[in-house]
Amino acid sequence: MGSFSFKRLLVSIGLLSASMIAYQLSLMQYLSIIQWYHFAYMVIAIALLGFGGAGTFLALFRKRLIENIGFLLPLFMVLSGIFMSLSIWLSSQPFASFDTYLLFVEQKEIWRLLLFELLFFVPFFFCALAIGMAFIKYTSRIGKLYFSNLVGSGLGGILAIVLFWNALPIEIPFITGILAIISAGIVIPYEKRIWWGSSILIMLVICFFFTFQSPLSLKLSQYKSLSRTLDLPDTEIKAGSNSPYGWVQYVSSPVLRYAPGLSLSYTGEVPVTDAIFNNGDWAGAVLASEEDSEIHNYTTSALATEIATPEKILVLDAGTGIRSLYYSRNGGVHVDHVEANPLVTQFSSEKIDPDNSFKHYQQDARSFLSESEEQYDLVSLPDIGAFGGTAGLQAIQEEYLFTIDGFLSIFDHLENNGLISVTVWMDYPYRNPLKITATLVETLVDKSISDPSKHLVAVRSWNTITYLLKKEAFTEGEIRKVREFCERLSFDPLLLPDISPGERDKYNALQDQSLFRLNDQLLADEREDLYETYDFNIKPATDEKPYFSQFLKWKSFSHLQELFGGQSASFFELGYLIVGVTFLQSLLLAFILIILPLFFLKRKIQNMTWTLLYFAGIGIGFMFVEIVLIQRFILFLGHPVYSVAAVISVMLLLSGAGSWLSENLPKGPISMRTILLIITGILVLYAFGLPWVLKMGMGLAGGVKMVVSLVLIGLPAFFMGMPFPLGLRYLSEKNEQEVPWAWGINGCLSVVSTSLATIIAVEAGFSVLILLGALAYLVTMLSCYLKV
């Protein structure tokens, strides 16, 4: 073996793990920018199978690898570091250029996707080989090694957040690569230190140079909003900045205009606007002057100010501030502008609010609602959907603002005559308008309002619908004003307390009456039947299943394919379909990586059932719990970025601590059973108690919330860090040959359960998911009764 101390190995593994987690998170961002979030999800899931692949490789060539660990360990670390940026560079070359959007259009894209995934498999594979070799070589001290691995990974999560604030997406892979190469430098063999030292130094200099002169570029999909905007003449990116919230860019164009659902009665000029994009997706238009907001007087969004004179207004997810500006110029005396992304505010506030006429809150909407005690005349929500539909790319994006719980929270902030205003883009087949109607109706029912139809008004243009929900019933005067507004701008009422059939399509006819009929069904007591029979999921989202934009029902997909054709049907719900494909793909690969080695190791494996059940169980359980905690804490901490960082870092750090202390526990199945039973108990408690605890704590101060998060995430994580080293130690005593296989099983099942967890969360909710996590640990515990 190489001549390096165990302490140096611990530091090196910690640093390598930190670099890999930071790289993984930065790769997620990079792929979200050039493609979409779902695609990033898919590639990372497959790339993480590098851990499974490494387990197989180690199982097959264990002896030879361990014999040469002194040379191979730093080599694999260096290769991992080099491929962090090299894989990105190769993936952007023409031979590998892939577009998620064309996945269901062109067959050749499937092969390109496989190549793409293979490229990102490489850095993970080498990193996992290095860590796996260390685990196998020092199985007796696995607790400390696993501690180093987990703590390093936890710190990697924090490092990623720091890098997002301070480096561009094309620079980060070089920085993480430098860390991986340094980790190699820590464990170079003493006898060849000069050769190794100089090689590593040269590589570090090259990476350092490329960090500042990055040869990487961001080649966005041609279907991303930013790409399509940059195709317009004389359009250019004026500024850009990175943060954990995304890569924000300010684009200026002489031909870009924004007037959603503009009345055809309008004959004036449509003002030219600039725009902001986040990760290449449209984040909002930026008006050139305050007067330009007046054009919204000719859209359905003007409905609230047309029938009432709200003075105290809350604008949630305010984006680039067009709504805030519009309301402040149309009677709003006090406008609270709530936006979570600081870069969006920074880039837009100079133009949109130069004299600070409204009050800015840099906060997530639900967090603001839970902390604020203000009452408002009007609460304005961001537009739902997109012109022509979103192709389902928002499907697995948690949208807590549009859950019933979210609307109930908004309702509580309304004055007695207060209004909620939300505009929805028309789509076909009808999904968004029906789900928002259902959500508003159920909100009112939940507030014990017996006749919701008296509290709802909706007005339709040729492509938008604006809904108003009023705390008290609409008055006759207000209803008259709605009709006058429609008449003046050639809009049609969709919902009105005393609506007559003939007035619903006076100016904007539809081919059939189904939109009206379905809305009426939702207002009547036939909602549940419609949720069940409609081909899309239009049941309102809840905090338990906060996926407002998820409409796909798997059982109806074949019907949609019959009606619209396979290709077109795929674009209704591209996002969720990609998650399904990811799951199947990773299941197949996991099968190949786990089952295949069995044929080669057949003679050596004695405890197949136990090894499989134990390491698969803790792999699945850990990921299910991690995903539930991330989702639950999004609402509590106010933003996905904080939640991901807190959950990943705290879970890994505390699991690391648990792993370290597990070395003090007696060897054998009794310790394992006890720990697994404790974990199962905690998870069952969490399934029922955590939502309630988090809801109670929503209004707490930031510092207190962090302590609460640390305790609530850390408690299960501490115990969840123990079964893996305990099991590995136990297995190594029984049959050391199986250790790499067990490690591979754990890695593979962790990946498979990532996409599986998302599907379960969408279909059944977070409580079911955490209970299934508890079940996985229970099965693992029961497996310890098997004779090994």
Next chain:
Amino acid sequence: MKGSFFILFILLFFYVPYPQQDKYQRSRSQMVERQIAARGIENKATLNAMRKVERHRLVPKDQVRSAYQDRPLPIGHGQTISQPYIVAYMTELIGPRPGMKVLEIGTGSGYQAAVLAEIVDEVYTIEIIEPLGVNAKSNLKKLGYSNINTKIGDGFYGWEDHAPFDAIVVTAASEYIPPPLIEQLKEGGKMVIPVGAPFTTQQLMLVEKKKDGKWKTKNLLPVRFVPFTRN
């Protein structure tokens, strides 16, 4: 001997390209019968135009084999060439006939302009993305269309010099209808706008400008969604 070679050469010259040409002709006929007429398009002028226009010469080279398939195809820059049926449906909607002057916003591949040019007298088409506009202009010229006028520019302002138009086809739709286009539409004229993300046209918006200058929109559905009825 020389004469025999000459005859053989002549035969080969005409024979070899013929099946290729014939194949596309056959593909077009099948496309019209199976994809378009079978779905209820009855306008004879539209059906004849769809039979004539060589769609395979307007798509990118790597899409030629798929040119007559029943689906939209990518043409670069995030744009698509519409499914043949949608092109036929939009053409039929504006009621094309000789003597008409039609404006198209969003030339794209040039296919819609070519179909219209087979029926109406004048087609004016504007494309904002320069590479697409240049390519379409070149392809349409090669196909010999002398009644199509192309321009690279912002479709927001329409083409005032040649207004008013009998019909306007807005193939590159935005989330609002530019007021100048409404103005440039003749009274009694029709404007048609496909609405949907790329590869997914699910609605067609028809705007009819009435004789009194007022207008009405109508949402038309190329594919009607009929939900399953489950007990």
